[in-house]
Amino acid sequence: MADTPSSDLVVETFKLTKLYRNRLIALNDVTLRLEPGCVLGLLGANGAGKTTLLRLLTGLHRPTAGWAKVFGKKMGPNSADLRRRIGYIPTNPQFPRGMTPITYLDYMARLFGLPADVRKPRLASLIRAVDLLGASGHVIDGFSNGMTARLAVAASLINEPDLLIWDEPTHGLDPEARRSMLDLIKELAREKTLIVSSHNLSDIDEVCNHAAVLSHGQLIYCGSLQDLKGRMRRNHFEMDLEGDQKAVAKATTAIRALPDFKVVNLRQRRLELYLHEEVVNTSALAGVFSILTDNKVSLVSVRSVGQQTEQAFLDLVEKEESRGFARIYQDEAA
Amino acid sequence: MKERGKVMEVAADKKPVSINRWLPYWAVFQYDVGQTLRSWVYLTWVLAVLLATTGYLLYRAGLTQEGGFVQQASQLFSHLLQGTVLVSIAFVVVLAAGCISSERGTLADSVLSRGISRYQYFLGKWHARLATVLGTYFVLSLVAMGGSLIFVHEDVTVDGSLVALATMGALLAAVVTAGVAVSAVSNNTLLAVAGLWVALYGGGFVLNLKWLRSSVTTSPAQVLERLPNILCGFYDLQALASLAGWSAAVSLTAAIVGMICFSRRDV
Structure with missing residues (x-):
């Protein structure tokens, strides 16, 4: 993922670091480059910095040091133009109270600046596509996890984004909904660039072609999923x-x-x-x-034996931890 | 998502779309006005002011009819305006200081992760609260003025009434702006409301101290005291313009500080 010129990269970060109020080091010196068409699986334990990285990439958080570029331009809180090309799903998405899928998607489309003759047909098609037609007039507050996940998918696609950033999209879904979500990611991956974070390593294994592994806020691996599996000890x-x-x-x-x-x-x-x-x-x-x-x-x-990606991930984390004070220096393999 | 092909068709239907860059601002503005008009704080405020105004007008009308007291509309209206402002400030602080901080949960997930800048969001919120609060205040004041003119002896002038309303409006605008700015900076709505209450009522108390009253020519408290004269058309336009200018300056400063701080914080 390193040969493409900077201007053609979808995402590029350089020494990206985030400290919260000088009390917590959430992300440390993360440098990564993402080419168009990549499906990047973001791996890491709880608190590894996955959500922080995604929030920095969407401009919701500001880096303490370093920078993040999306589509060749620096991302920040006021980068509305860049966010118009991104579809974001947070973990456990929350919705404004009292809205129905129609009013919510209309509001989201207006936040992207889409005129009425574009947004109305598009939101109707998306509601139909994510199977919420029967609930399109119901208030979102009473929706199940599966329904809110489908609505979040629709909201993330309303602007026809080039880059999708989905933070744990299969979190809390039943097996059928999870399967549908993974199939959708695979289909979207044909023409869009995706960053998918997940705890479920088999999900990443199934839908991603690249992986980035975070451990305690540090990027310990970034490359193709095949390479990651190749590092696994087959013993x-x-x-x-x-x-x-x-x-x-x-x-x-x-x-x-x-x-x-x-x-x-x-x-x-x-x-x-x-x-x-x-x-x-x-x-x-x-x-x-x-x-x-x-x-x-x-x-x-x-x-x-052992789920390959899971084993490779565990091996990487174990290896990183075993480096002790040598972790001060970046591991070249990362 | 059973029909995933359809999702893909919708996602793939790509034609160049002309983006309306101020639509996000209008979306936030309209959504916030609607949300405010439905909120219990707003409804309580309107109900409280209407009930108090009606009760006070009926009491005064009773005094005129039963006791034969001659009452000036300027006196009555100024009492109503003073009461409306003092009661309103308590509610307006809650309305303004909670406008951004109370939405922390959905703010990042649903709004700021979309194609809107922080500046546009802040401006949309600020202008929506200003429009709602000032619009409501003017309507309530006109109701009170109409009641005063119907029930009691008329001595108010049109220009005096307009000047009085505009002056009070300028003060309320400063309160709303300060509230929205505090809300943009604070994470805690309760703390923001309490802090602003203390600052406003405390500030009013300090400005009303005897030693300070002599040095400050036109404080908000003094304007409230002079309302009957202003309503009758006896006012110092320069002093009132200066007060309105100070309010505008405070509003603008608070808005700029709030907007800059909001655009630099993590959500």
Whole structure:
């Protein structure tokens, strides 16, 4: 994400830092660049600085140091022109009291400066599209989580934005609504740039092609999701075996004798293998396959254990924490 | 979202749109006027002033009819104006000082994350509260004036009444602006309201102190005392213009400070 000229980038931050009243360091020295068409998944634990970063990118907060540029221009509280090209969904969106979806979307469209002949048809289409037609005249205050999420989606699309910033869009949704939201993100990703923050790593894994990992306000990784997964230590495998129980037990004993494995467990016919850190997994597994063949045990399935993105994320955070005082210096890999 | 294709069709229907840059300001202005007119503080204010005015007028009318006292409309109207202003200030402070701080929850999520600048939002809010408060105040005052003229002996002049209303209006405008500015800076509505009450009533008390009264030629309290004369057409236009000028200067300063502080804060 680093070769595009600055003017063509959708989002660019440089040493972005946010301190709240000199009491809390919410974001520390974050530098990232986002190209058009990227779907960036923002990962991090609670309090890692995800929402602060998104609020800085929308001009709701002002940076203590550094800057954030959106579409090549510095973002600030008065950057209304830039925000006209952004669709934002906050975590647990709140709505003004007493409004209906129609009055709310009309108000939002007017806040974007859309004239009546544009905003009226657009809001009607969006209400229909997000399946709120039956509730379009009802007051929002009594809406369920799913309905408010759909309304928030409609509000974020009313200005036909080029950049979508969605802060935990699947938060509090039931499985069906969550699935719909993820499918929608995938479709929107075909023509828009998206930044999606989520606690749910499988969501990020499914819809994003890039990832940024924040830990204690610091950006510890920013790059493609593939690269992030590539950094994962692949040292935990599970194999489902088929064959005579005695043969399986004999093979397991032989595998335990191999020096490459830290832990070898057999539960029923499932073999669990933990490799030592420094071992090359292909050669170690070749040894296992050889033993299985010698003992006439066949293989039903083999898999690398652990949700890949989740494992990669946890590995990154663990690695960052283990650097101790060396964290003063940016890790080049980030 | 069962029909996701439709969302995509709506999202993809991209044609160049001419943006009305002042529409966000008008949207905030109109929304705020509507919201204020429906608020319980506003309704209580109007009801309280109307009931007090009607009661006072009926009491005075009774005195004239039963006791045969001759009463001047200027006296009666000035009493009503003074009462209206003093009661109104309490409500106006609540209306103005809560206008931005009470919306903290939805402000960022629904408004400021859209295509509106902080300046436009502040101006929309400020002008909406000014229009609502001053409009209501003038309507209530005209009702009181009409009642005074119907029930008692007429001695007020048109120009005197207009000058009196304009002077009171200028003072109220300063209170509204100070309230909106405090609201833009504060996170806590209760604290903003309490602080402004203390500042206004405390300021009024200080300006009314004997040693200060001699050095200040035209304080708000003195104008209230001189209302009967002003209504009859006996007024010092220069002194009143100076008071109105001070009110305008205070309003403008408060608005600029409030707007700058609001545009620099996190929401």
